[in-house]
Amino acid sequence: MIDVLYIEDNPDDIDIFKRVVKKIEQPPTYCVLNSGISAIRYLSEEETPRMLLLDLNLPGASGLDILQQVRAGGQYRNLPIVVYSTSDNPRDMRRAFDLGANAYLVKPGGYRETSEMLRRAIDFWVAQNDTLHE
Amino acid sequence: MQESPFNGCEQEPIRHLGKVQSHGYFLAVDEATLTIRYVSANFPDTPVPGRALADCQPGDLPAGRLKEILLNIVSAPEALYPESLMFNGTKYHVVVHRQEGFWIMELEPEETSVSHARLQHLMGQVMADFQQTTSLPELLNKVAVKVRQMTGYDRVMIYRFDEEWNGEVVAETKEDHLEPFLGLHYPASDIPKQARDLYLINLVRIIADVDATPAAILSASMDPAPDLTHSILRAVSPVHIEYLKNMGVRSSMSFSLLYKGRLWGLISCHHYQSARLVDYDARMAGKVVSQLLSAALEFRHDEQEYAAVARAEATLHTLRQNMQENWNRVEGLTTRPVTALHLFRAGGFACLTEGDIQTLGHVPERPFLEALTAWLPSQLANGIFRTHQLARFFPAAADHPATAAGLLAVRVSAEEYLLWFRPETLQQVSWGGNPEKPVMVDDNGIQRLEPRKSFEKWTQLVHGKADPWHPADELLALRLKDEVLQVAAQRAAQLQHLHRQLQLAYEELDTFSYTVSHDLRVPLASIKTYAEILLEDYDDRLDAETRPIFEKIVGASSRMGELIRQILHYARTSRAELSPEPVGMKSILESVREELLVTEKAAAIDIGDTPPINGDRIMIQQVFSNLLSNAIKYSRTVTNAPIRVEGVRLGNEVRYSVTDHGIGIDRKDGHHIFELFRRLDNAKNVEGHGVGLAIVKRIMQRHNGNVWFRSEPLQETTFFVSFPTT
Numbered sequence: 001m002i003d004v005l006y007i008e009d010n011p012d013d014i015d016i017f018k019r020v021v022k023k024i025e026q027p028p029t030y031c032v033l034n035s036g037i038s039a040i041r042y043l044s045e046e047e048t049p050r051m052l053l054l055d056l057n058l059p060g061a062s063g064l065d066i067l068q069q070v071r072a073g074g075q076y077r078n079l080p081i082v083v084y085s086t087s088d089n090p091r092d093m094r095r096a097f098d099l100g101a102n103a104y105l106v107k108p109g110g111y112r113e114t115s116e117m118l119r120r121a122i123d124f125w126v127a128q129n130d131t132l133h134e
Numbered sequence: 135m136q137e138s139p140f141n142g143c144e145q146e147p148i149r150h151l152g153k154v155q156s157h158g159y160f161l162a163v164d165e166a167t168l169t170i171r172y173v174s175a176n177f178p179d180t181p182v183p184g185r186a187l188a189d190c191q192p193g194d195l196p197a198g199r200l201k202e203i204l205l206n207i208v209s210a211p212e213a214l215y216p217e218s219l220m221f222n223g224t225k226y227h228v229v230v231h232r233q234e235g236f237w238i239m240e241l242e243p244e245e246t247s248v249s250h251a252r253l254q255h256l257m258g259q260v261m262a263d264f265q266q267t268t269s270l271p272e273l274l275n276k277v278a279v280k281v282r283q284m285t286g287y288d289r290v291m292i293y294r295f296d297e298e299w300n301g302e303v304v305a306e307t308k309e310d311h312l313e314p315f316l317g318l319h320y321p322a323s324d325i326p327k328q329a330r331d332l333y334l335i336n337l338v339r340i341i342a343d344v345d346a347t348p349a350a351i352l353s354a355s356m357d358p359a360p361d362l363t364h365s366i367l368r369a370v371s372p373v374h375i376e377y378l379k380n381m382g383v384r385s386s387m388s389f390s391l392l393y394k395g396r397l398w399g400l401i402s403c404h405h406y407q408s409a410r411l412v413d414y415d416a417r418m419a420g421k422v423v424s425q426l427l428s429a430a431l432e433f434r435h436d437e438q439e440y441a442a443v444a445r446a447e448a449t450l451h452t453l454r455q456n457m458q459e460n461w462n463r464v465e466g467l468t469t470r471p472v473t474a475l476h477l478f479r480a481g482g483f484a485c486l487t488e489g490d491i492q493t494l495g496h497v498p499e500r501p502f503l504e505a506l507t508a509w510l511p512s513q514l515a516n517g518i519f520r521t522h523q524l525a526r527f528f529p530a531a532a533d534h535p536a537t538a539a540g541l542l543a544v545r546v547s548a549e550e551y552l553l554w555f556r557p558e559t560l561q562q563v564s565w566g567g568n569p570e571k572p573v574m575v576d577d578n579g580i581q582r583l584e585p586r587k588s589f590e591k592w593t594q595l596v597h598g599k600a601d602p603w604h605p606a607d608e609l610l611a612l613r614l615k616d617e618v619l620q621v622a623a624q625r626a627a628q629l630q631h632l633h634r635q636l637q638l639a640y641e642e643l644d645t646f647s648y649t650v651s652h653d654l655r656v657p658l659a660s661i662k663t664y665a666e667i668l669l670e671d672y673d674d675r676l677d678a679e680t681r682p683i684f685e686k687i688v689g690a691s692s693r694m695g696e697l698i699r700q701i702l703h704y705a706r707t708s709r710a711e712l713s714p715e716p717v718g719m720k721s722i723l724e725s726v727r728e729e730l731l732v733t734e735k736a737a738a739i740d741i742g743d744t745p746p747i748n749g750d751r752i753m754i755q756q757v758f759s760n761l762l763s764n765a766i767k768y769s770r771t772v773t774n775a776p777i778r779v780e781g782v783r784l785g786n787e788v789r790y791s792v793t794d795h796g797i798g799i800d801r802k803d804g805h806h807i808f809e810l811f812r813r814l815d816n817a818k819n820v821e822g823h824g825v826g827l828a829i830v831k832r833i834m835q836r837h838n839g840n841v842w843f844r845s846e847p848l849q850e851t852t853f854f855v856s857f858p859t860t
Contacts, residue, residue, distance in 0.1 A: 111663045111664075
């Protein structure tokens with residue numbers, strides 16, 4: 001079981017994510033996928049990750065579409081889903097929570113804030129999930 | 135009673151006077167029994183009423199002759215054509231007509247000074263005149279000349295009535311020595327109503343001699359006098375006889391001219407020195423001429439009306455097009471080569487729309503138009519109002535004779551009126567004598583009309599009257615109103631269509647701005663992040679010269695990111711759905727304060743009373759976030775100056791104020807500060823994009839609220855926002 005499944009199509013964001021994760025003392029295990037379809041396939045074929053980090057603006061199915069599909073079945077109701085997007089539009093936020101997101105993080109657009117935000121999110125939700133499964 | 139002076143004349147019984155003119159003889163015979171019922175007293179060897187006509191033997195007539203001639207006339211195929219009769223050495227026309235169960239026989243002398251052949255020749259010429267003459271005044275003149283040649287009177291005039299039954303002499307031919315009457319006006323009272331009614335029925339009248347004493351009509355019983363409407367010998371009222379005498383007229387004759395069933399005028403003939411009788415044949419010739427003229431009047435009027443209607447239709451068509459082509463339909467009526475002034479004759483035009491006044495031509499000045507606008511709705515019960523004497527209804531118009539003597543007004547809607555004005559036509563009216571008749575009180579104390587004695591030309595200047603509006607003008611004004619309404623309806627449909635298109639465009643713009651912001655912000659975030667990575671992770675490889683360069687990159691991309699974010703917010707506030715709810719302000723202000731103090735550790739914000747606001751929670755938060763962050767930014771240089779925010783209920787609004795003691799706003803910049811991207815001179819050293827207050831203003835507009843400020847630079851600056859409570 002991996003810790004983080006990160007759905008993201010922007011290579012820069014992926015690169016920055018990897019840099020941040022590398023610096024964590026006990027780095028989480030992760031997998032990055034760059035489309036909604038591959039994410040759905042991963043979930044159906046592989047072991048459920050400890051958390052899903054989800055970008056919204058994706059080619060093909062959008063982050064919100066994935067969110068809806070994942071939450072549609074009862075199967076993944078305990079999977080923490082954290083939306084991680086550039087959009088600070090209240091409409092997107094409301095919609096994400098309506099569809100069952102656990103958190104909504106606006107990408108801060110800077111190295112220090114990004115690493116701070118990602119560290120805390122991963123720490124919290126991975127640990128949260130562990131508590132749930134014990 | 136004010137109108138009573140004319141009662142005397144108006145009430146005089148013209149038809150039942152019971153007298154006939156004495157140049158002829160009158161006889162009324164019972165239709166069934168052929169007994170004599172009425173006879174004029176001047177009949178030689180007066181036949182006795184009650185006796186059989188067959189036994190009647192007046193003068194040199196044998197018994198039975200009158201009966202024989204009556205039967206001849208009434209049984210002839212050409213209805214009631216007169217026959218000739220020699221009687222006591224004079225040749226008479228016997229003219230018969232039927233009246234209420236009687237045969238009325240009138241004997242009138244034949245008078246042959248104008249021969250039959252001459253009459254026929256003149257009639258031929260008249261026909262030619264009608265065919266060849268194009269102008270009405272010319273035709274009237276020619277007719278007057280021909281009628282004079284047929285009848286031999288000293289003067290023949292054509293007299294035309296106006297709408298109020300005053301008359302004007304419009305054509306005249308006369309003996310040279312006579313004073314001309316052409317152009318003179320005569321008051322309506324000169325020819326009273328019952329006389330005019332009679333003129334409609336009986337088209338020819340003759341008064342052979344005003345000096346002759348009329349003959350009474352005798353009857354066997356107390357029967358009332360017979361109806362003399364169609365009598366050729368009827369004696370006219372003594373008042374009229376006196377009137378003619380005062381004018382110096384000895385004999386007169388007139389023919390009625392009709393236009394569409396209404397009395398248009400008269401052909402009026404006067405003879406002065408001697409009595410003059412024009413006999414039956416010449417009178418009939420004159421009657422035919424007058425009937426031809428009546429027909430010509432209708433024909434010419436119709437032609438003129440058709441032409442006018444065609445012109446008006448073309449004008450209406452053009453005006454409709456103008457209104458459709460101009461977005462502003464009032465401009466369509468007023469700014470093109472063809473305007474609302476071309477629809478019919480008028481001096482000025484005004485269109486009143488919701489307090490706005492557009493004018494054309496000669497109209498009174500604005501204060502007058504505004505007063506008129508306030509008064510007008512009370513007059514428009516039927517949607518239209520017309521007068522050629524506005525001052526009679528709206529006294530202030532008396533001061534504007536050159537522009538507003540006449541008014542035609544149409545209501546388009548409760549907020550829109552079309553007005554046409556006509557100037558005063560200063561008329562120099564020449565009356566045939568002073569038209570104010572003196573009133574005489576008779577022995578019984580009853581007011582009676584004294585016929586006018588003076589006919590000297592009497593000139594009067596008529597003020598405050600415009601040319602009267604024609605009923606067709608009224609119809610055209612109503613037609614234009616319909617056009618305006620139609621164009622308005624079309625315009626409403628167009629607006630709806632545009633509105634839909636605009637909505638679609640807005641939705642597209644929404645998507646567009648989201649995409650743009652996203653697409654701009656993503657690479658910008660990369661630039662900033664990688665610059666920070668260099669500073670953070672590769673610090674050891676940078677030197678004192680390169681490090682500040684990367685710091686500049688980080689700073690610039692931060693500012694750009696913030697600008698994009700704010701522009702997006704601004705765009706969003708104008709369109710985002712408003713979800714109003716009661717918003718508890720204490721928690722909002724505290725969370726805004728907390729947020730701001732993260733980066734501005736030195737600032738202090740006091741929160742006072744916090745009455746709730748009705749509004750959109752997110753937008754309200756934005757308002758205070760912007761106002762408070764401005765307050766912090768612009769008072770950074772001042773130490774120990776807490777910012778204060780508090781609210782108060784005032785009537786039906788809740789007003790919040792945000793007060794700081796910072797650099798403030800210069801008076802000269804005051805009206806600019808809510809504009810997008812506007813930054814003030816004294817704020818150059820403070821970071822910002824000039825979007826915050828523009829957002830505040832928009833949000834307040836969307837809440838039907840208000841934002842304003844009061845500032846004494848470097849002393850105290852307060853921004854106020856007020857939210858309506860309902």
